[in-house]
Amino acid sequence: MIYAPLFSGFVELFQHLGFGHATYVLAAALAGAIGAALYGAREVALIATGIGVLVGVFILMVLADHVTVMQVVLAAAAVAAMVGILLDFPERCSRHVPGKTLAGLATGACCGGFLALVEPFHPQPFSAFAVLAFLVSVNGVLYVATVRWWVRLSRRLHCESRPCYVIESLVMATLAGVAAGSVWMMIGPLINLEIGVWQSASAAMHDRIPMAILGGLFGGAIAGMLLEYFRFSWVHDL
Numbered sequence: 001m002i003y004a005p006l007f008s009g010f011v012e013l014f015q016h017l018g019f020g021h022a023t024y025v026l027a028a029a030l031a032g033a034i035g036a037a038l039y040g041a042r043e044v045a046l047i048a049t050g051i052g053v054l055v056g057v058f059i060l061m062v063l064a065d066h067v068t069v070m071q072v073v074l075a076a077a078a079v080a081a082m083v084g085i086l087l088d089f090p091e092r093c094s095r096h097v098p099g100k101t102l103a104g105l106a107t108g109a110c111c112g113g114f115l116a117l118v119e120p121f122h123p124q125p126f127s128a129f130a131v132l133a134f135l136v137s138v139n140g141v142l143y144v145a146t147v148r149w150w151v152r153l154s155r156r157l158h159c160e161s162r163p164c165y166v167i168e169s170l171v172m173a174t175l176a177g178v179a180a181g182s183v184w185m186m187i188g189p190l191i192n193l194e195i196g197v198w199q200s201a202s203a204a205m206h207d208r209i210p211m212a213i214l215g216g217l218f219g220g221a222i223a224g225m226l227l228e229y230f231r232f233s234w235v236h237d238l
Contacts, residue, residue, distance in 0.1 A: 004216035007031040012201040024112040032108025040100035048172035052179025080176030084169030093164035099151030129215035136219030
């Protein structure tokens with residue numbers, strides 16, 4: 001439900017920007033990284049997403065004729081970063097999120113790269129359902145299988161040695177920016193804001209999303225069955 005709209009939005013945006021076959025790689029990597037951060041950060045992610053949605057909606061209501069999507073994203077990211085710096089979240093620090101984000105980025109790039117390699121040999125472009133079913137199932141299994149290694153790597157790279165408030169503010173800024181950008185992608189074009197690449201990508205994304213979500217749900221069910229059948233370790237304790 002989360003990965004499919006993210007991936008669909010990135011695909012349409014990168015296609016309109018002319019990235020060609022690299023579109024799948026970039027879109028899958030970014031969607032995987034953001035999804036991993038969102039699920040890994042837990043309460044921090046919920047707060048950041050709420051900030052992003054509220055800021056995005058407020059700006060579109062008050063300054064609809066004077067803003068671009070990047071201004072909405074930056075405003076939400078700045079507010080969330082300030083909240084992350086000023087407030088403590090004592091339940092659990094989000095030090096593990098950089099490692100999980102690296103895992104999502106790497107596995108997403110691998111799966112997107114595979115799609116980019118094989119699609120030219122297919123007589124028709126892959127459907128949104130097929131793409132999301134493949135990505136969510138395969139990427140999900142690869143993520144669970146490798147995330148512990150990526151978390152250990154992030155520790156060796158000292159990604160987790162930074163103060164907790166620094167890590168959390170960066171995580172919150174990223175997720176809030178994504179949430180605000182998503183609000184704009186869904187609502188902005190409906191009120192005729194910023195005609196151009198962003199609006200074209202958003203219009204195309206609206207057509208792709210229903211089948212993409214169905215594909216994501218199907219892929220998630222397949223991934224869940226595989227993880228349960230082969231008894232993969234849970235990653236909620238990382």
